[in-house]
Amino acid sequence: MTDRAPQSPQVWGDPAVSGGYTLVVCEKPDAAKRVADALSGGRSAASQVEGTTVFSFAKDGEEFVVCSAQGHVYGVSDPAEERTVYPVFDVEWYPLNLVEEESASAGRRIAAIRKLAAGAARFVNACDFDVEGETIGFNLLRYACGGKEKGALRARFSTLTEEDLRRSFGSLEPQAADGLARAGRARHVIDFLWGINLSRALSQSPLGLGHRFRTVSVGRVQGPTLGFLAKREREIREFVPTPYWKVTGVFEKDGREFSAWYAEEKVRTKAQAEEVRAACRGGTAVVVAVQRSQVQVSPPPPFSLGDLQKEAYRALRIPPSRTLQIAEGLYLAALISYPRTSSQKLPPSLDLRRILGGLGRVRAYSDAVEEILKSGSRTVQGARSDPAHPAIHPTGERPQRPLDGQAASLLDLVVRRFLAGFGPPARRELVDVSMDVGGHRFKALGSRTTFPGWMDYYGRYAGRRDQEPPPVAEGERAGVVSVTVEEKFEQRPPRYNQGSLLEKMESEGIGTKATRADMISTLLSRGYASGDSLTVTDLGFAVVEAMEKYAPSVVSTELTRHVEEMLEGVEEGAGGEADVVRETVRTAAEQLAELFANEGEVGRVIDAAIAGEASKAGALGGCPVCKSGTLRIVRSRTTKKRFVGCSNYPSGCRASAPLPQRGTLRPAAKPCEKCSWPVVYVSGGRRPWKLCVNPDCPGRSKP
């Protein structure tokens, strides 16, 4: 691993002599503005440097300049020019604008920070305090500021409120151990090597690539995640149901009817079920036992990111990746604390009374807050902790701008969860009724909340479900009104949804809290899975099957978890990142050798799946000749050339058109205005161009 990112020249001399300013480096523009406002009391001056906004002010006789990145502005890439070669084991760090076209602004941000670094005497890293933030800060200080990653100071905070920012800048720490940054950089390198090599291996088959509309790729964390989905999908597709019978009785006591079910919930033979019905019909039930029990239900712990994502999916149907995005926005607006945390604890150092005071000014929460303050109760704590940040909690500040629907809902969820943590345990009464009908046992349950406690604070998210118990006491009799026998079948296992898949990833130790949701989104956008109940596509299966056969580590949980554990060791200062990269690369090399050896087979399997999907996805639009078929891109079996053909070819439609053989084709949304044939965008080569596929189109200037 080498550094290709240029370092800025050291133009400033001894700070005591030059009297330079303190340069504060933030991760995001919104955070920079908040830092500047908080430290200057809202009196900072904004100016433009290289097209980016920076803030400057004086405080206690010291000059400050606050600038920001835009998330990651450096990334790893392959120094080789040739884009089709694999394996790749050599990577370098580059300004992101040189690596990704869509990251053009990274160049401006870097240029601005380099310029500002030249006049700075002191550097403060104010990026988010976690692996990604440390990586961003480390890269900025090393590359843009000219090797300042060692001498810089660190501002640590978990919310962007004025108080927290002032407190954190009042006690700046020396840039602590660099374990987080080293682990973060190693993770980027490993993920890059993993992704680039596999996608190149998968995208190359000896059969030509012209009909491919997408790049096939499998990330390091994506592989096992796709593996979970595929395993479940197989169980579903192979599933053979088996029958059972459910026997339910309707009973009557003093004119009130209630139902109870046969104690053997799944009767395995039809004959037995019928026997029970015949024996009980018209009979009398004797209540043999009514057991009442009280249970206490403790409030749920404060939110970690994973908990918040699962709960938001369960209660609000917001996908996990969207939840993180919204939470990030709420954090930047200083409404909630830093969301990328594993913690379920609110440490005593937090000023909870101040937060409660702020929330108490909102009408919807004021009653709850008053009760909490009066009772003096303390908040519940969960088991998991995070060295960098507390659990996600509200700051108690009011939104300065009205929030959109989802953001408002998510903030409400965070606030109510926080309040619920102060609530007393809820109490529920469970009633378990047992009845006997001529030697056959029937059961009924009831439940009710006798004391809501924290559930009142959690509001609609508490999901209270009460069920009236049957109106009978021990020793009483009830008449049998009817007995029904229902034929049922064992259900196939449920598909994962985004919430349950996230939970699976967490419990298997796959991915990091900050990246899991994105992995799931990528599986969807790559076309490996689709739908709300995540269904593996043919392409997804082809990829998993090829990997299981030739590169099993790619879809295995063990390797990914092992890498994750090694990286955690690096974070804690227990290991060197170079070893982790080396070990991962070695495994990748073994797996790639196997893929290489079977390139033809792998290519064929994946090609077949892509062709299958392309026959759906490659549709261009309605056929203007037969008016009932669909024009699509097909490939000649004999010449291997691609052309446009009609889906009604087997029944006689001969509509067809030649296509350019080079470049990637993407169907346009609207058909040609002149002839109503489909239009495609052709990209690759110089610049993308638009083409009506009709060779006889009146609007066509040149073939």
Next chain:
Amino acid sequence: MKCAVCGREGAGKLCQRHAVAKERLEAAYPLWVRAYGRMSWGDYLDNVIRNVQTGPWAKEVAEALRDS
């Protein structure tokens, strides 16, 4: 060899997917026989094919077995 159900490559007469599905189908048959007292293999296949819980690969094998 090409799978008799789907035409994909496989080690035997069936591809991996349909081979496993056939195993599941055969394993469930005795449970159905016991549940209903008696059931012919043909009736069993018909029932499985009609059942909405049956997975698509199992259904495809059942159809192929019924039609063969």
